[in-house]
Amino acid sequence: MSGVAVHLQGLRRSFGTTHALDNLDLSIEPGEFIALLGPSGCGKTTALRVLAGLEDADSGQVLVGGKDVTALPANRRDMGMVFQAYSLFPHLTALANVTFGLSLRGRKRSETRAREMLELVGIAQFADRYPHQLSGGQQQRVALARALAIEPSVLLLDEPLSALDAKVRVQLRDEIRRIQTEVGTTTLFVTHDQEEALAVADRVGVMRAGKLEQLAAPADIYLTPATPFVAEFVGLSNRLPGVVTDDEVEVLGTRLPLLAPASAASVTALVRPESVQVTPDAGGTGKVLTTSFLGPISKVTVTVGDQLVVAQVATDRLTTLAPGTPVRVTLSPHPVALA
Amino acid sequence: MAGVIARRVRKQRAFRWTVLLVLGVFFVLPFVAMVEFSTRDAETWPLLFDWPQLSERYPALAEGITNSLLQAALTAVLMLVLLVPTAVWVRLRLPQLRRLVEFICLLPLTIPAIVLVVGLAPVYAWVTYFLGGSSLTLVFAYTVLVLPYAYRAIDAGLSAIDVKTLAEAARSLGAGWGTVMWRVVLPNIRSAVLSAAFLTVALVLGEFTIASLLNRTNLQVAINFLGKSSATMSVAVSLTALLLAFVLLLLLSLLGGRRRSSAAVAPVSPKETTT
Protein backbone atom coordinates (compact mmCIF):
# COMPACT_ATOMS: atom_id res chain seq x y z
CA MET A 1 0.00 0.00 0.00
CA SER A 2 1.16 3.55 -0.56
CA GLY A 3 1.16 6.15 2.16
CA VAL A 4 -0.93 9.21 2.72
CA ALA A 5 0.06 12.86 3.00
CA VAL A 6 0.25 14.48 6.42
CA HIS A 7 -0.02 18.19 7.10
CA LEU A 8 0.52 19.86 10.42
CA GLN A 9 -0.69 23.44 10.20
CA GLY A 10 0.05 26.18 12.69
CA LEU A 11 0.21 23.86 15.67
CA ARG A 12 0.54 25.52 19.05
CA ARG A 13 0.81 23.82 22.39
CA SER A 14 1.89 25.39 25.66
CA PHE A 15 2.57 23.85 29.03
CA GLY A 16 2.32 26.74 31.46
CA THR A 17 4.83 29.23 30.12
CA THR A 18 6.79 26.81 27.90
CA HIS A 19 5.73 26.85 24.28
CA ALA A 20 6.37 23.25 23.32
CA LEU A 21 4.94 23.90 19.85
CA ASP A 22 5.07 27.43 18.53
CA ASN A 23 3.20 27.66 15.24
CA LEU A 24 4.64 24.46 13.80
CA ASP A 25 4.06 23.72 10.12
CA LEU A 26 5.13 20.43 8.62
CA SER A 27 4.09 18.71 5.40
CA ILE A 28 4.92 15.10 4.71
CA GLU A 29 4.54 13.56 1.27
CA PRO A 30 2.76 10.21 0.87
CA GLY A 31 5.13 7.37 1.75
CA GLU A 32 7.87 9.70 2.85
CA PHE A 33 10.22 8.99 5.76
CA ILE A 34 10.76 12.17 7.74
CA ALA A 35 13.10 12.45 10.69
CA LEU A 36 12.45 15.18 13.23
CA LEU A 37 15.70 16.27 14.77
CA GLY A 38 16.36 18.76 17.50
CA PRO A 39 17.81 19.35 20.94
CA SER A 40 16.10 18.05 24.05
CA GLY A 41 12.93 19.91 24.93
CA CYS A 42 12.41 21.48 21.50
CA GLY A 43 8.98 19.89 21.14
CA LYS A 44 9.62 16.81 18.97
CA THR A 45 7.70 14.43 21.19
CA THR A 46 4.89 16.93 21.58
CA ALA A 47 4.58 17.28 17.80
CA LEU A 48 4.41 13.51 17.43
CA ARG A 49 1.87 13.14 20.22
CA VAL A 50 -0.36 15.84 18.78
CA LEU A 51 -0.24 14.02 15.44
CA ALA A 52 -1.12 10.75 17.20
CA GLY A 53 -3.96 12.37 19.11
CA LEU A 54 -2.40 11.62 22.49
CA GLU A 55 -2.04 15.32 23.17
CA ASP A 56 -4.42 18.10 22.22
CA ALA A 57 -3.10 21.13 20.39
CA ASP A 58 -4.12 24.56 21.68
CA SER A 59 -4.65 25.63 18.10
CA GLY A 60 -3.78 24.47 14.61
CA GLN A 61 -4.82 21.55 12.46
CA VAL A 62 -3.74 18.02 11.72
CA LEU A 63 -4.60 16.75 8.24
CA VAL A 64 -4.06 13.12 7.31
CA GLY A 65 -4.73 12.14 3.72
CA GLY A 66 -6.54 15.45 3.25
CA LYS A 67 -8.94 14.79 6.14
CA ASP A 68 -8.99 16.99 9.22
CA VAL A 69 -8.41 14.63 12.17
CA THR A 70 -7.73 17.33 14.76
CA ALA A 71 -10.84 16.44 16.77
CA LEU A 72 -10.50 12.64 16.51
CA PRO A 73 -9.37 10.75 19.64
CA ALA A 74 -6.19 8.67 19.42
CA ASN A 75 -7.97 5.33 19.07
CA ARG A 76 -9.70 6.45 15.87
CA ARG A 77 -6.73 8.03 14.12
CA ASP A 78 -5.31 4.85 12.67
CA MET A 79 -1.66 5.51 13.50
CA GLY A 80 0.97 3.00 14.43
CA MET A 81 3.23 4.16 17.19
CA VAL A 82 6.51 2.94 18.64
CA PHE A 83 7.52 4.52 21.93
CA GLN A 84 10.88 5.26 23.48
CA ALA A 85 9.96 3.37 26.64
CA TYR A 86 9.27 -0.33 26.26
CA SER A 87 5.55 -0.47 25.68
CA LEU A 88 4.70 -4.10 24.99
CA PHE A 89 1.83 -5.43 27.08
CA PRO A 90 3.66 -7.46 29.74
CA HIS A 91 0.91 -10.05 30.16
CA LEU A 92 0.80 -10.97 26.47
CA THR A 93 3.25 -12.92 24.32
CA ALA A 94 4.96 -11.23 21.40
CA LEU A 95 2.40 -12.78 19.08
CA ALA A 96 -0.56 -11.71 21.22
CA ASN A 97 0.87 -8.20 21.40
CA VAL A 98 0.88 -8.00 17.62
CA THR A 99 -2.59 -9.54 17.40
CA PHE A 100 -4.03 -7.01 19.88
CA GLY A 101 -4.68 -4.20 17.41
CA LEU A 102 -5.88 -6.62 14.73
CA SER A 103 -8.46 -8.25 16.98
CA LEU A 104 -9.80 -4.83 18.00
CA ARG A 105 -10.51 -4.27 14.34
CA GLY A 106 -12.26 -7.62 14.13
CA ARG A 107 -9.82 -8.89 11.54
CA LYS A 108 -10.12 -12.47 10.44
CA ARG A 109 -6.96 -14.54 10.35
CA SER A 110 -5.30 -12.00 12.57
CA GLU A 111 -2.86 -14.56 13.89
CA THR A 112 -1.54 -15.38 10.43
CA ARG A 113 -1.08 -11.70 9.77
CA ALA A 114 0.65 -11.23 13.13
CA ARG A 115 3.07 -14.03 12.34
CA GLU A 116 3.83 -12.42 9.00
CA MET A 117 4.63 -9.16 10.76
CA LEU A 118 6.95 -10.88 13.23
CA GLU A 119 8.60 -12.50 10.23
CA LEU A 120 9.01 -9.08 8.64
CA VAL A 121 10.84 -7.67 11.65
CA GLY A 122 12.93 -10.84 11.90
CA ILE A 123 11.83 -12.37 15.20
CA ALA A 124 9.28 -15.00 14.17
CA GLN A 125 11.09 -17.52 16.37
CA PHE A 126 10.22 -15.52 19.52
CA ALA A 127 6.48 -15.35 18.87
CA ASP A 128 5.58 -17.18 22.07
CA ARG A 129 7.88 -15.30 24.42
CA TYR A 130 6.70 -12.75 26.91
CA PRO A 131 8.21 -9.26 26.80
CA HIS A 132 10.39 -9.87 29.87
CA GLN A 133 11.97 -12.77 28.01
CA LEU A 134 13.09 -10.53 25.15
CA SER A 135 16.04 -8.15 24.88
CA GLY A 136 15.43 -4.43 24.45
CA GLY A 137 16.10 -4.61 20.72
CA GLN A 138 13.77 -7.57 20.31
CA GLN A 139 11.06 -5.76 22.24
CA GLN A 140 11.31 -2.75 19.97
CA ARG A 141 11.07 -5.05 16.96
CA VAL A 142 7.87 -6.54 18.33
CA ALA A 143 6.58 -3.01 19.02
CA LEU A 144 7.33 -2.14 15.40
CA ALA A 145 5.52 -5.25 14.19
CA ARG A 146 2.56 -4.40 16.42
CA ALA A 147 2.40 -0.85 15.05
CA LEU A 148 2.68 -1.98 11.42
CA ALA A 149 0.25 -4.90 11.74
CA ILE A 150 -2.79 -2.63 11.75
CA GLU A 151 -1.66 -1.14 8.42
CA PRO A 152 -1.65 2.36 9.88
CA SER A 153 -1.94 5.36 7.60
CA VAL A 154 1.03 6.89 9.41
CA LEU A 155 3.85 5.28 11.38
CA LEU A 156 5.16 7.30 14.32
CA LEU A 157 8.41 6.50 16.06
CA ASP A 158 9.54 8.44 19.13
CA GLU A 159 13.22 7.74 19.72
CA PRO A 160 12.58 4.00 19.48
CA LEU A 161 16.28 3.22 19.57
CA SER A 162 17.58 5.45 22.31
CA ALA A 163 17.50 2.76 25.00
CA LEU A 164 19.57 0.38 22.90
CA ASP A 165 23.33 0.05 22.64
CA ALA A 166 25.17 1.60 19.71
CA LYS A 167 25.57 -1.48 17.55
CA VAL A 168 21.95 -2.63 17.86
CA ARG A 169 20.86 0.94 17.24
CA VAL A 170 22.58 1.15 13.87
CA GLN A 171 21.40 -2.31 12.86
CA LEU A 172 17.79 -1.66 13.82
CA ARG A 173 17.58 1.81 12.30
CA ASP A 174 18.71 0.44 8.94
CA GLU A 175 16.13 -2.28 9.26
CA ILE A 176 13.37 0.19 10.10
CA ARG A 177 14.27 2.03 6.91
CA ARG A 178 14.21 -1.22 4.90
CA ILE A 179 10.81 -2.21 6.27
CA GLN A 180 9.42 1.28 5.75
CA THR A 181 10.53 1.22 2.12
CA GLU A 182 8.92 -2.19 1.77
CA VAL A 183 5.51 -1.29 3.19
CA GLY A 184 5.55 2.32 2.02
CA THR A 185 3.88 3.81 5.09
CA THR A 186 4.30 7.55 5.65
CA THR A 187 6.66 7.75 8.60
CA LEU A 188 7.66 10.34 11.18
CA PHE A 189 10.75 9.39 13.15
CA VAL A 190 11.76 11.51 16.12
CA THR A 191 15.34 11.50 17.29
CA HIS A 192 17.93 13.75 18.86
CA ASP A 193 20.75 11.81 17.23
CA GLN A 194 21.76 13.69 14.09
CA GLU A 195 23.64 10.76 12.61
CA GLU A 196 20.54 8.60 12.93
CA ALA A 197 18.35 11.24 11.29
CA LEU A 198 20.73 11.85 8.38
CA ALA A 199 21.23 8.13 7.81
CA VAL A 200 17.63 6.99 7.44
CA ALA A 201 15.37 9.84 6.40
CA ASP A 202 14.16 11.04 3.01
CA ARG A 203 14.02 14.48 4.54
CA VAL A 204 15.17 15.78 7.89
CA GLY A 205 13.29 18.42 9.82
CA VAL A 206 15.37 20.34 12.33
CA MET A 207 13.31 21.75 15.18
CA ARG A 208 14.15 24.49 17.61
CA ALA A 209 11.95 25.85 20.39
CA GLY A 210 8.71 24.53 18.94
CA LYS A 211 9.37 25.62 15.36
CA LEU A 212 10.75 23.96 12.26
CA GLU A 213 14.07 25.59 11.32
CA GLN A 214 14.68 23.66 8.13
CA LEU A 215 13.14 20.72 6.32
CA ALA A 216 15.36 19.29 3.59
CA ALA A 217 17.13 16.22 2.30
CA PRO A 218 19.95 15.02 4.59
CA ALA A 219 22.70 16.18 2.22
CA ASP A 220 21.16 19.64 1.95
CA ILE A 221 20.78 19.92 5.71
CA TYR A 222 24.40 19.02 6.11
CA LEU A 223 25.98 20.96 3.26
CA THR A 224 23.72 23.99 3.01
CA PRO A 225 22.21 24.56 6.43
CA ALA A 226 19.56 27.28 6.32
CA THR A 227 20.45 28.83 9.63
CA PRO A 228 23.45 28.93 11.97
CA PHE A 229 21.43 26.85 14.43
CA VAL A 230 21.08 24.04 11.90
CA ALA A 231 24.74 24.31 10.99
CA GLU A 232 25.78 24.04 14.61
CA PHE A 233 23.32 21.34 15.56
CA VAL A 234 23.97 19.07 12.59
CA GLY A 235 27.60 18.13 12.93
CA LEU A 236 30.17 19.63 15.20
CA SER A 237 31.59 22.91 13.90
CA ASN A 238 34.66 25.03 14.49
CA ARG A 239 33.83 28.62 15.32
CA LEU A 240 36.51 30.63 13.55
CA PRO A 241 36.86 34.40 13.17
CA GLY A 242 36.52 35.62 9.57
CA VAL A 243 36.54 38.82 7.58
CA VAL A 244 33.84 39.35 4.95
CA THR A 245 34.83 40.68 1.54
CA ASP A 246 32.16 40.85 -1.18
CA ASP A 247 30.28 37.55 -0.94
CA GLU A 248 33.13 35.60 0.53
CA VAL A 249 34.67 35.26 3.95
CA GLU A 250 38.35 34.93 4.70
CA VAL A 251 39.07 32.40 7.41
CA LEU A 252 42.62 31.36 8.41
CA GLY A 253 43.90 32.83 5.15
CA THR A 254 41.45 30.91 2.92
CA ARG A 255 38.57 32.58 1.10
CA LEU A 256 35.33 30.61 1.47
CA PRO A 257 31.94 31.15 -0.19
CA LEU A 258 29.09 32.21 2.09
CA LEU A 259 25.77 30.36 2.45
CA ALA A 260 23.92 33.56 3.24
CA PRO A 261 24.93 37.22 2.82
CA ALA A 262 26.71 38.62 5.85
CA SER A 263 25.52 41.69 7.72
CA ALA A 264 28.86 42.62 9.33
CA ALA A 265 32.45 42.69 8.18
CA SER A 266 33.89 40.84 11.13
CA VAL A 267 32.13 37.50 11.67
CA THR A 268 32.36 34.03 13.17
CA ALA A 269 32.29 31.29 10.55
CA LEU A 270 31.18 27.72 11.26
CA VAL A 271 33.64 25.32 9.65
CA ARG A 272 33.20 21.58 9.86
CA PRO A 273 36.13 19.41 11.00
CA GLU A 274 36.14 17.46 7.74
CA SER A 275 36.70 20.71 5.81
CA VAL A 276 39.94 21.32 7.69
CA GLN A 277 43.17 19.76 6.39
CA VAL A 278 46.32 19.56 8.42
CA THR A 279 49.67 18.77 6.79
CA PRO A 280 52.96 18.41 8.68
CA ASP A 281 55.06 21.43 7.68
CA ALA A 282 58.06 22.71 9.61
CA GLY A 283 57.16 26.27 8.58
CA GLY A 284 53.43 25.93 9.33
CA THR A 285 51.54 28.35 11.58
CA GLY A 286 49.75 25.60 13.51
CA LYS A 287 50.85 23.09 16.09
CA VAL A 288 49.16 19.78 16.98
CA LEU A 289 47.76 19.96 20.51
CA THR A 290 46.02 16.62 20.96
CA THR A 291 44.89 13.67 18.85
CA SER A 292 42.05 11.29 19.61
CA PHE A 293 41.44 7.97 17.98
CA LEU A 294 37.84 7.34 16.88
CA GLY A 295 38.14 4.26 14.65
CA PRO A 296 38.78 4.68 10.90
CA ILE A 297 38.82 8.45 11.30
CA SER A 298 40.41 10.43 14.09
CA LYS A 299 40.22 13.88 15.54
CA VAL A 300 43.16 16.25 15.70
CA THR A 301 43.10 19.50 17.67
CA VAL A 302 45.48 22.14 16.38
CA THR A 303 46.38 25.55 17.78
CA VAL A 304 46.74 28.37 15.26
CA GLY A 305 47.85 31.43 17.22
CA ASP A 306 45.41 31.39 20.14
CA GLN A 307 42.70 29.73 18.04
CA LEU A 308 41.74 26.07 18.54
CA VAL A 309 40.82 24.22 15.34
CA VAL A 310 39.42 20.70 15.25
CA ALA A 311 40.17 18.65 12.15
CA GLN A 312 39.17 15.21 11.02
CA VAL A 313 41.86 12.98 9.49
CA ALA A 314 42.19 9.40 8.31
CA THR A 315 43.54 7.40 11.22
CA ASP A 316 46.53 6.05 9.27
CA ARG A 317 47.86 9.62 9.08
CA LEU A 318 47.88 9.94 12.85
CA THR A 319 51.52 8.72 13.11
CA THR A 320 52.74 11.85 11.31
CA LEU A 321 50.73 14.13 13.56
CA ALA A 322 52.08 13.58 17.05
CA PRO A 323 51.31 16.36 19.55
CA GLY A 324 53.77 19.22 19.10
CA THR A 325 54.22 18.69 15.37
CA PRO A 326 54.17 21.97 13.43
CA VAL A 327 51.46 21.85 10.75
CA ARG A 328 49.94 23.88 7.96
CA VAL A 329 46.15 24.32 8.19
CA THR A 330 44.05 24.70 5.04
CA LEU A 331 40.30 24.77 4.50
CA SER A 332 38.24 23.15 1.73
CA PRO A 333 36.21 25.72 -0.21
CA HIS A 334 32.78 24.53 0.98
CA PRO A 335 30.19 27.23 1.61
CA VAL A 336 30.04 28.12 5.29
CA ALA A 337 27.39 29.51 7.60
CA LEU A 338 27.98 32.37 10.00
CA ALA A 339 27.12 32.27 13.67
CA MET B 1 39.63 -19.40 59.05
CA ALA B 2 37.06 -22.00 57.97
CA GLY B 3 36.48 -22.86 61.61
CA VAL B 4 35.67 -19.24 62.45
CA ILE B 5 33.14 -19.04 59.63
CA ALA B 6 31.57 -22.37 60.58
CA ARG B 7 31.27 -21.22 64.18
CA ARG B 8 29.67 -17.97 63.09
CA VAL B 9 27.20 -19.82 60.85
CA ARG B 10 26.32 -22.13 63.74
CA LYS B 11 25.82 -19.18 66.03
CA GLN B 12 23.57 -17.43 63.52
CA ARG B 13 21.54 -20.57 63.04
CA ALA B 14 21.07 -20.97 66.81
CA PHE B 15 19.95 -17.34 67.05
CA ARG B 16 17.48 -17.81 64.21
CA TRP B 17 15.93 -20.85 65.82
CA THR B 18 15.64 -19.14 69.19
CA VAL B 19 13.81 -16.21 67.65
CA LEU B 20 11.50 -18.52 65.73
CA LEU B 21 10.80 -20.55 68.83
CA VAL B 22 9.96 -17.54 71.00
CA LEU B 23 7.73 -16.07 68.32
CA GLY B 24 6.14 -19.43 67.70
CA VAL B 25 5.26 -19.90 71.37
CA PHE B 26 3.96 -16.35 71.51
CA PHE B 27 1.62 -16.89 68.58
CA VAL B 28 0.74 -20.53 68.94
CA LEU B 29 -0.03 -20.55 72.64
CA PRO B 30 -3.31 -18.59 72.33
CA PHE B 31 -4.35 -20.89 69.49
CA VAL B 32 -3.65 -23.96 71.57
CA ALA B 33 -5.58 -22.47 74.44
CA MET B 34 -8.52 -21.73 72.14
CA VAL B 35 -8.49 -25.23 70.69
CA GLU B 36 -8.31 -26.74 74.15
CA PHE B 37 -11.13 -24.60 75.49
CA SER B 38 -13.44 -25.02 72.51
CA THR B 39 -13.10 -28.82 72.52
CA ARG B 40 -14.14 -29.18 76.14
CA ASP B 41 -17.68 -29.52 74.94
CA ALA B 42 -17.67 -32.25 72.26
CA GLU B 43 -20.81 -30.83 70.65
CA THR B 44 -19.33 -27.45 69.72
CA TRP B 45 -17.32 -28.17 66.57
CA PRO B 46 -19.80 -30.52 64.85
CA LEU B 47 -22.50 -27.98 65.51
CA LEU B 48 -20.43 -25.16 64.01
CA PHE B 49 -20.27 -26.97 60.67
CA ASP B 50 -23.93 -27.98 60.68
CA TRP B 51 -25.49 -24.85 59.30
CA PRO B 52 -29.24 -25.66 59.78
CA GLN B 53 -28.64 -26.73 63.38
CA LEU B 54 -26.45 -23.73 64.05
CA SER B 55 -28.94 -21.22 62.73
CA GLU B 56 -31.61 -22.83 64.84
CA ARG B 57 -29.63 -22.91 68.06
CA TYR B 58 -27.79 -19.59 67.63
CA PRO B 59 -29.84 -17.44 65.22
CA ALA B 60 -27.92 -14.28 66.12
CA LEU B 61 -24.59 -15.94 65.33
CA ALA B 62 -25.87 -17.30 62.02
CA GLU B 63 -27.10 -13.85 61.10
CA GLY B 64 -23.76 -12.35 62.08
CA ILE B 65 -21.89 -14.82 59.87
CA THR B 66 -24.12 -14.20 56.86
CA ASN B 67 -23.95 -10.45 57.36
CA SER B 68 -20.19 -10.41 57.63
CA LEU B 69 -19.67 -12.56 54.55
CA LEU B 70 -22.03 -10.39 52.51
CA GLN B 71 -20.43 -7.22 53.86
CA ALA B 72 -16.97 -8.50 53.00
CA ALA B 73 -17.95 -9.38 49.44
CA LEU B 74 -19.86 -6.16 48.81
CA THR B 75 -17.14 -3.99 50.35
CA ALA B 76 -14.52 -5.63 48.16
CA VAL B 77 -16.61 -5.02 45.05
CA LEU B 78 -17.45 -1.42 45.93
CA MET B 79 -13.83 -0.70 46.83
CA LEU B 80 -12.56 -2.08 43.52
CA VAL B 81 -15.19 -0.28 41.46
CA LEU B 82 -14.33 3.02 43.14
CA LEU B 83 -10.61 2.70 43.53
CA VAL B 84 -9.21 1.03 40.42
CA PRO B 85 -10.62 3.43 37.79
CA THR B 86 -9.83 6.41 40.02
CA ALA B 87 -6.23 5.35 40.59
CA VAL B 88 -5.71 4.67 36.88
CA TRP B 89 -7.33 7.92 35.83
CA VAL B 90 -5.26 9.94 38.28
CA ARG B 91 -2.10 8.39 36.91
CA LEU B 92 -3.08 8.99 33.31
CA ARG B 93 -4.70 12.36 33.40
CA LEU B 94 -4.21 14.13 36.73
CA PRO B 95 -0.75 13.18 37.98
CA GLN B 96 -0.59 16.41 39.98
CA LEU B 97 -3.50 15.14 42.09
CA ARG B 98 -1.79 11.90 43.05
CA ARG B 99 -0.46 13.18 46.37
CA LEU B 100 -3.88 14.54 47.31
CA VAL B 101 -5.69 11.31 46.45
CA GLU B 102 -3.11 9.30 48.38
CA PHE B 103 -3.53 11.61 51.37
CA ILE B 104 -7.31 11.28 51.30
CA CYS B 105 -7.14 7.51 50.98
CA LEU B 106 -4.74 7.22 53.91
CA LEU B 107 -6.78 9.50 56.18
CA PRO B 108 -8.97 6.74 57.70
CA LEU B 109 -5.79 5.17 59.03
CA THR B 110 -5.06 8.19 61.19
CA ILE B 111 -8.57 8.54 62.57
CA PRO B 112 -9.47 6.19 65.43
CA ALA B 113 -12.52 4.04 64.73
CA ILE B 114 -14.32 5.58 67.65
CA VAL B 115 -13.91 9.08 66.22
CA LEU B 116 -14.99 7.78 62.85
CA VAL B 117 -18.20 6.51 64.43
CA VAL B 118 -18.93 9.86 66.05
CA GLY B 119 -18.73 11.35 62.57
CA LEU B 120 -20.59 8.49 60.94
CA ALA B 121 -23.51 8.41 63.35
CA PRO B 122 -25.36 11.43 61.91
CA VAL B 123 -24.57 10.24 58.37
CA TYR B 124 -26.01 6.85 59.20
CA ALA B 125 -29.14 8.47 60.57
CA TRP B 126 -29.73 9.54 56.98
CA VAL B 127 -28.60 6.21 55.53
CA THR B 128 -31.10 4.44 57.78
CA TYR B 129 -33.79 6.91 56.73
CA PHE B 130 -33.25 6.23 53.02
CA LEU B 131 -31.98 2.64 52.87
CA GLY B 132 -33.33 1.14 56.09
CA GLY B 133 -31.40 -0.26 59.01
CA SER B 134 -29.94 -3.31 57.26
CA SER B 135 -26.47 -4.31 58.40
CA LEU B 136 -25.41 -4.26 54.78
CA THR B 137 -25.42 -0.46 54.88
CA LEU B 138 -22.20 -0.80 56.87
CA VAL B 139 -20.56 -1.52 53.51
CA PHE B 140 -20.21 2.23 52.95
CA ALA B 141 -18.36 2.77 56.21
CA TYR B 142 -16.20 -0.29 55.61
CA THR B 143 -15.25 0.90 52.15
CA VAL B 144 -13.85 4.04 53.77
CA LEU B 145 -12.17 1.96 56.43
CA VAL B 146 -10.32 -0.34 54.00
CA LEU B 147 -9.33 2.49 51.67
CA PRO B 148 -5.80 2.96 53.06
CA TYR B 149 -4.86 -0.70 52.69
CA ALA B 150 -6.59 -1.23 49.38
CA TYR B 151 -5.17 1.99 47.96
CA ARG B 152 -1.66 0.99 48.94
CA ALA B 153 -2.04 -2.42 47.30
CA ILE B 154 -3.47 -1.07 44.06
CA ASP B 155 -1.06 1.83 43.88
CA ALA B 156 1.86 -0.57 44.28
CA GLY B 157 0.44 -2.68 41.46
CA LEU B 158 0.12 0.34 39.19
CA SER B 159 3.63 1.50 40.06
CA ALA B 160 5.02 -1.78 38.81
CA ILE B 161 3.84 -1.11 35.27
CA ASP B 162 4.12 1.94 33.02
CA VAL B 163 0.38 2.61 32.92
CA LYS B 164 0.66 5.74 30.80
CA THR B 165 2.75 4.22 28.03
CA LEU B 166 0.75 0.98 27.99
CA ALA B 167 -2.53 2.89 27.82
CA GLU B 168 -1.21 5.12 25.04
CA ALA B 169 0.09 2.15 23.09
CA ALA B 170 -3.31 0.49 23.37
CA ARG B 171 -5.11 3.70 22.38
CA SER B 172 -2.96 4.13 19.30
CA LEU B 173 -3.82 0.55 18.34
CA GLY B 174 -7.48 1.49 18.40
CA ALA B 175 -8.58 0.63 21.95
CA GLY B 176 -11.26 2.68 23.70
CA TRP B 177 -10.97 3.46 27.40
CA GLY B 178 -13.03 0.40 28.39
CA THR B 179 -10.74 -1.90 26.44
CA VAL B 180 -7.71 -0.21 27.94
CA MET B 181 -9.03 -0.95 31.43
CA TRP B 182 -10.18 -4.52 30.84
CA ARG B 183 -7.60 -5.85 28.46
CA VAL B 184 -4.50 -3.88 29.35
CA VAL B 185 -4.54 -2.40 32.86
CA LEU B 186 -6.47 -5.03 34.85
CA PRO B 187 -4.60 -8.11 33.61
CA ASN B 188 -1.36 -6.44 34.62
CA ILE B 189 -2.45 -5.51 38.14
CA ARG B 190 -4.38 -8.71 38.80
CA SER B 191 -2.37 -9.72 41.83
CA ALA B 192 -2.63 -6.20 43.27
CA VAL B 193 -6.40 -6.30 42.83
CA LEU B 194 -6.56 -9.69 44.53
CA SER B 195 -4.38 -8.41 47.38
CA ALA B 196 -6.66 -5.44 47.87
CA ALA B 197 -9.70 -7.73 47.85
CA PHE B 198 -8.18 -10.20 50.34
CA LEU B 199 -7.14 -7.43 52.70
CA THR B 200 -10.63 -6.02 52.50
CA VAL B 201 -12.23 -9.37 53.31
CA ALA B 202 -9.87 -10.00 56.21
CA LEU B 203 -10.48 -6.52 57.58
CA VAL B 204 -14.26 -6.63 57.27
CA LEU B 205 -14.49 -10.08 58.86
CA GLY B 206 -12.60 -8.74 61.86
CA GLU B 207 -14.45 -5.45 62.26
CA PHE B 208 -16.19 -4.86 65.58
CA THR B 209 -16.14 -1.23 66.71
CA ILE B 210 -18.21 0.44 64.01
CA ALA B 211 -20.81 -2.33 63.79
CA SER B 212 -21.22 -2.45 67.53
CA LEU B 213 -21.46 1.31 68.02
CA LEU B 214 -23.90 1.74 65.13
CA ASN B 215 -26.03 -1.11 66.52
CA ARG B 216 -25.60 -3.40 63.55
CA THR B 217 -24.93 -7.13 63.68
CA ASN B 218 -21.88 -8.75 62.17
CA LEU B 219 -19.68 -11.70 63.01
CA GLN B 220 -17.62 -10.02 65.71
CA VAL B 221 -20.63 -8.41 67.34
CA ALA B 222 -22.35 -11.81 67.41
CA ILE B 223 -19.25 -13.49 68.86
CA ASN B 224 -19.01 -10.87 71.56
CA PHE B 225 -22.67 -11.30 72.37
CA LEU B 226 -22.37 -15.08 72.34
CA GLY B 227 -19.41 -14.94 74.67
CA LYS B 228 -21.78 -14.01 77.46
CA SER B 229 -24.04 -17.05 77.03
CA SER B 230 -22.01 -19.78 75.33
CA ALA B 231 -18.31 -19.23 75.75
CA THR B 232 -17.12 -22.41 74.01
CA MET B 233 -19.11 -21.67 70.89
CA SER B 234 -17.89 -18.09 70.74
CA VAL B 235 -14.27 -19.22 71.05
CA ALA B 236 -14.78 -21.88 68.36
CA VAL B 237 -16.21 -19.28 65.98
CA SER B 238 -13.41 -16.83 66.78
CA LEU B 239 -10.83 -19.49 66.05
CA THR B 240 -12.46 -20.31 62.72
CA ALA B 241 -12.60 -16.64 61.75
CA LEU B 242 -8.98 -16.23 62.73
CA LEU B 243 -7.91 -19.25 60.67
CA LEU B 244 -9.90 -17.97 57.70
CA ALA B 245 -8.14 -14.59 57.86
CA PHE B 246 -4.84 -16.42 58.25
CA VAL B 247 -5.50 -18.51 55.14
CA LEU B 248 -6.46 -15.39 53.18
CA LEU B 249 -3.23 -13.63 54.14
CA LEU B 250 -1.25 -16.75 53.32
CA LEU B 251 -2.86 -16.92 49.88
CA LEU B 252 -2.02 -13.27 49.46
CA SER B 253 1.66 -13.72 50.17
CA LEU B 254 1.76 -16.83 47.99
CA LEU B 255 0.24 -14.78 45.20
CA GLY B 256 2.97 -12.16 45.50
CA GLY B 257 5.66 -14.81 45.65
CA ARG B 258 4.43 -16.72 42.63
CA ARG B 259 4.32 -13.63 40.48
CA ARG B 260 7.88 -12.75 41.32
CA SER B 261 9.27 -16.21 40.66
CA SER B 262 7.36 -16.62 37.40
CA ALA B 263 9.16 -13.54 36.15
CA ALA B 264 12.51 -14.89 37.27
CA VAL B 265 12.46 -18.31 35.59
CA ALA B 266 12.15 -17.17 32.00
CA PRO B 267 13.47 -19.95 29.82
CA VAL B 268 15.90 -18.05 27.61
CA SER B 269 18.30 -20.28 25.75
CA PRO B 270 21.66 -18.65 25.05
CA LYS B 271 21.92 -19.61 21.38
CA GLU B 272 19.12 -17.30 20.28
CA THR B 273 20.78 -13.94 20.22
CA THR B 274 18.92 -11.93 17.61
CA THR B 275 18.55 -8.40 18.86
Ligand SMILES: Nc1ncnc2c1ncn2[C@@H]1O[C@H](COP(=O)(O)OP(=O)(O)OP(=O)(O)O)[C@@H](O)[C@H]1O
Ligand atom coordinates in the same frame (compact mmCIF):
# COMPACT_ATOMS: atom_id res chain seq x y z
N1 LIG C 1 3.07 17.12 30.12
C1 LIG C 1 3.88 18.18 30.16
N2 LIG C 1 3.76 19.09 31.16
C2 LIG C 1 4.55 20.17 31.20
N3 LIG C 1 5.50 20.46 30.29
C3 LIG C 1 5.67 19.61 29.29
C4 LIG C 1 4.87 18.42 29.16
N4 LIG C 1 5.27 17.75 28.05
C5 LIG C 1 6.26 18.49 27.52
N5 LIG C 1 6.51 19.60 28.24
C6 LIG C 1 7.52 20.64 27.93
O1 LIG C 1 7.39 20.97 26.57
C7 LIG C 1 8.67 21.09 25.98
C8 LIG C 1 8.80 20.16 24.80
O2 LIG C 1 8.76 18.83 25.27
P1 LIG C 1 8.98 17.58 24.34
O3 LIG C 1 8.78 16.37 25.17
O4 LIG C 1 8.13 17.71 23.14
O5 LIG C 1 10.51 17.72 23.96
P2 LIG C 1 11.41 16.77 23.04
O6 LIG C 1 11.85 17.57 21.89
O7 LIG C 1 10.70 15.50 22.77
O8 LIG C 1 12.65 16.51 23.99
P3 LIG C 1 13.50 15.16 24.22
O9 LIG C 1 14.47 15.08 23.11
O10 LIG C 1 14.17 15.43 25.52
O11 LIG C 1 12.53 14.03 24.28
C9 LIG C 1 9.69 20.86 27.07
O12 LIG C 1 10.15 22.11 27.52
C10 LIG C 1 8.91 20.14 28.13
O13 LIG C 1 9.39 20.51 29.39
Ligand SMILES: [Mg+2]
Ligand atom coordinates in the same frame (compact mmCIF):
# COMPACT_ATOMS: atom_id res chain seq x y z
MG1 LIG D 1 10.97 13.44 23.40
